[in-house]
Amino acid sequence: MLTPEESQLLTLTGPGTPGGDLWRRFWVPAMLPGELPEPDCPPVRLRLLGEDLIAFRDTSGQMGLVANNCPHRGASLFFGRNEEHGLRCVYHGWKFDLTGACIDMPNEPAESNFKSKVHITAYPCREAGGMIWAYLGPKESAPPLPDLEFNLVDEPHRFVSKIQVECNWLQALEGDIDNSHAPFVHGRIGGTPDMPFMERVRIGGGIGLPNENRNPLSRYFPFDTAPRGYVHDIDGGITMGWRRNTDIPDTYFWQVNHWLMPSFALIASTPGTTIQCNARVPRDDTTSWFFRIRWNAFEPLSQVELDAFKAGGGLFPKLIPGTFRPVENMENDYQIDRKAQREWSVTGIQSVTQQDRAVTETMGPIYDRTKEHLGTSDVAIIQMRRRMMRETRALMEGHEPAAPNLPDAYRIRPVAVLLDPQTNFLTGAMEHIKPALK
Numbered sequence: 001m002l003t004p005e006e007s008q009l010l011t012l013t014g015p016g017t018p019g020g021d022l023w024r025r026f027w028v029p030a031m032l033p034g035e036l037p038e039p040d041c042p043p044v045r046l047r048l049l050g051e052d053l054i055a056f057r058d059t060s061g062q063m064g065l066v067a068n069n070c071p072h073r074g075a076s077l078f079f080g081r082n083e084e085h086g087l088r089c090v091y092h093g094w095k096f097d098l099t100g101a102c103i104d105m106p107n108e109p110a111e112s113n114f115k116s117k118v119h120i121t122a123y124p125c126r127e128a129g130g131m132i133w134a135y136l137g138p139k140e141s142a143p144p145l146p147d148l149e150f151n152l153v154d155e156p157h158r159f160v161s162k163i164q165v166e167c168n169w170l171q172a173l174e175g176d177i178d179n180s181h182a183p184f185v186h187g188r189i190g191g192t193p194d195m196p197f198m199e200r201v202r203i204g205g206g207i208g209l210p211n212e213n214r215n216p217l218s219r220y221f222p223f224d225t226a227p228r229g230y231v232h233d234i235d236g237g238i239t240m241g242w243r244r245n246t247d248i249p250d251t252y253f254w255q256v257n258h259w260l261m262p263s264f265a266l267i268a269s270t271p272g273t274t275i276q277c278n279a280r281v282p283r284d285d286t287t288s289w290f291f292r293i294r295w296n297a298f299e300p301l302s303q304v305e306l307d308a309f310k311a312g313g314g315l316f317p318k319l320i321p322g323t324f325r326p327v328e329n330m331e332n333d334y335q336i337d338r339k340a341q342r343e344w345s346v347t348g349i350q351s352v353t354q355q356d357r358a359v360t361e362t363m364g365p366i367y368d369r370t371k372e373h374l375g376t377s378d379v380a381i382i383q384m385r386r387r388m389m390r391e392t393r394a395l396m397e398g399h400e401p402a403a404p405n406l407p408d409a410y411r412i413r414p415v416a417v418l419l420d421p422q423t424n425f426l427t428g429a430m431e432h433i434k435p436a437l438k
């Protein structure tokens, strides 16, 4: 349970808020490269951390974000003409480059130097990991991009998707580090442990991967619905070890996941297979962007995986054309199928992402955490909140967070392993937690 003051500290990320100041120390995933496909392509609206921005790729191919409103008299630069290294406002022709400088002011006398005095808010962007990243913080302290493993692999090793989620970023992230929910909200009534995981969790559609491409260790999820969570602070965030009993004598199933500031959840799979990161980024206080990155450091993604991921793969919903908003949403109760729910699906809702959205979005736009009752299974959520509050309060007192300038702290992998009861999970999993790429 949080006090209202703590809740605001964690959930509000608009300009000038303490939480917003912390978020603005990090590079954040903002867009997919395909949204700005070529030099001088049409500018794109983007809301990020409560700011209305316009993204564009200039003639040289570099990308940037500027404020939506022209600093002359406020026309939206969405209608701007993207031409010759700058975005020109269509109202009176003022033109801005990626740094925010006004480089042309054709409705003022030629001898005027007014344009040298006018700037538009502008933020830098970089492309890495199959995403466009943005940095909305103080210009003088822009950190390096984090060395997340998916930022370092070649493009054929990776697949990225993006949707808009209709709730505050924090409750979305809390679902990603809440290990005990999976066998419930994603569960299949009558599922057996030897049924492939995605057979147990899906209804219809499905991930489309043949059995040999599925995570073989996921069969151990349903043996134990009350995993024991062990949490350790690390430089970038926290490492979580989730321990489950198995049907093998003297053997535990461990899922070792990580949360890295501000909102990257690295989710384990069998060593050597494709793994996953969920990145949650505030769009504003009541909506968030959800980037899901799947990658394999050891080999390119197989055609079977790519085909499944591109088709939605059961994990990703169909989108309303021209938006990142899913067709199955709150307004239509995520197209719940009550017959399926009666007969074999815990939720009756199609596929994993919709199931997660149904339980997190319907908490309300910003869940009132003064009403919650946290149990032992919420240990990682408690630790993550403490860390974010500590870093936010420290920044309010002038102490910069260390993590943005520790790109190496992001070189860590999640893993699922079987260990004997005597082995500490960090020791047992260490060889797999270290990055595959040096």
Ligand code: FES
Pocket: 070, 071, 072, 073, 074, 075, 089, 090, 091, 092, 093, 094
């Ligand atoms: S409002 Fe943009 S140039 Fe006048």
Ligand SMILES: [Fe+2]
Pocket: 175, 181, 182, 186, 352, 356
């Ligand atoms: Fe989930």
